[in-house]
Amino acid sequence: YLRRRFTYWSRKGVPGPNFIEYEAFTGVHHEYTLEAVKKWGRVYGTYTGFQRSIAINEPDLLRDIMVKDFNIMPDHKHFHVGSSKIGQSLFFMPGDDDWKRVRSILTPVFTSGKLRAMLGHIGGIADKFVERKPVDMRNYVGAFTMDVICACGYGIQADTINNPDHPIVTNAKRVLGFNGGLSIVLSALTPGLARLLRLEPFDIKAVKYFDGLTKQILNERKVNNKSTANDKSKRRTDFIQLILDSEKSDKELGYHLGSEGEADNESTTGGQQLAKKSVGTLTQDETIAQGLIFFLAGYDTTSASITNALHFLSKHPDCQQRLYEELRTCDEFTYEKLSQLKYLNAVINETIRLAPSLTRIQRECLSDYKLGNTGITIPAGTSVEIYPYAIHRDPDFWPNPNDFIPDRFLEPTHHPYAYIPFGGGPRGDPSVQYDYVFML
Ligand code: HEM
Incomplete structure (x- = not known):
């Protein structure tokens, strides 16, 4: 029984481990996600406890899951x-x-x-x-x-x-x-x-x-x-x-x-x-x-x-100076002015790219789901694991992914689903504007 359960994905030809990944729960989670995606690829089959899961870290597929096919995965993983x-x-x-x-x-x-x-x-x-x-x-x-x-x-x-x-x-x-x-x-x-x-x-x-x-x-x-x-x-x-x-x-x-x-x-x-x-x-x-x-x-x-953000600024005095100069131009921090402080917004965006608060976003698949053109069908009851830290540090989406470069957010060109600190789709964080007012 156990062999059948834990070889489900390999029997379907989907890459991934053949047992529960202990490191996902015992190690530092964000480091684990980066290593796992490097090892198995952006889409791989895995097991969360006894439950079948699939890790999906491909922006186009995430857009489908979170928005277009929301009705198939409207729930966070059951808890x-x-x-x-x-x-x-x-x-x-x-x-x-x-x-x-x-x-x-x-x-x-x-x-x-x-x-x-x-x-x-x-x-x-x-x-x-x-x-x-x-x-x-x-x-x-x-x-x-x-x-x-x-x-x-x-x-x-x-x-x-x-x-x-x-x-x-x-x-x-x-x-x-x-x-x-x-x-x-x-x-x-x-x-x-x-x-x-x-x-x-x-x-x-x-x-x-x-x-x-x-x-x-x-x-x-x-x-x-x-x-x-x-x-x-x-x-x-x-x-x-x-x-x-x-x-x-x-x-x-x-x-x-x-x-x-x-x-x-x-x-x-x-x-x-x-x-x-x-x-x-x-x-x-x-x-x-x-x-x-x-x-x-x-x-x-x-x-x-x-x-x-304060930590990254302390490590990058040049960015700190630029931010200080921008803040000096502002006599009063009103709601309108906060959104006009472009460099401050870029510093926050770059901070939550490098260090997203949630390193795991989850969905529960309610009925069988054909995953884009990957040839994979996700069976009902599978949980979907999404790793913002791994996506935010993927060099194919972010040049010099490990460097703190707020400028990349001044005129952003990234795929919208390669940047998901607040998740996405109808189930995404409902308070994003409030979160920015808070952090800025
Ligand atoms: C930096 C600050 C924050 C970050 C990075 C963040 C991130 C997230 C993420 C990743 C999700 C899951 C989205 C998804 O499944 O697609 C979420 C959901 C949620 N967040 Fe936040 N969050 C932040 C602050 C807040 C604050 C301050 C509040 C409360 C006012 C809040 C309320 C919620 C709620 C209620 C949900 C669940 C929405 C639903 O299931 O319909 N968040 N947030």
């Missing part, structure tokens, strides 16, 4: 979330009608009008982090990121550096830490078995804290929203409030619209269009789950990217 409400968050939902509804409600949360309002929170927090003494950058940027997520997500001023024991900070860190160990490995590799064993990959007590916090905020807002109904300037602009307001347009809410109007937050995720207007509302549990995903999806990704 056992346990009894926690996190399962109702966008990232972990199967790509069905419920996911479409939730996504259509969350997408308008990131319009330029609302981001302009959120930039106020971020700028105020950033000012407090200006220091003229040596600091541990990873911790420092981590505290900044935590403060921004608490403010933009829940409207809470955490002040993490001076107040590391604030309950929202300690509980967020517990959720971010997962429960560690075997439970998380089994939940990812063998979700069926993890379900049977009733494993809990997330810290349930910490999740309960956010449950209570969100309910309390929702109750307060019901009262507050009535009293501020006639004074739009007093309305909160955090994630929870924006979800509550999701049925109203930016114009009704009094947000300043950019020249592009409201449909401005889908360009970087493959141009795919879901409903532009939100459809329906979120239940209380769904709102709690989206708040949690704000931490889970937003904390490590942004704080690591900002720290990496």
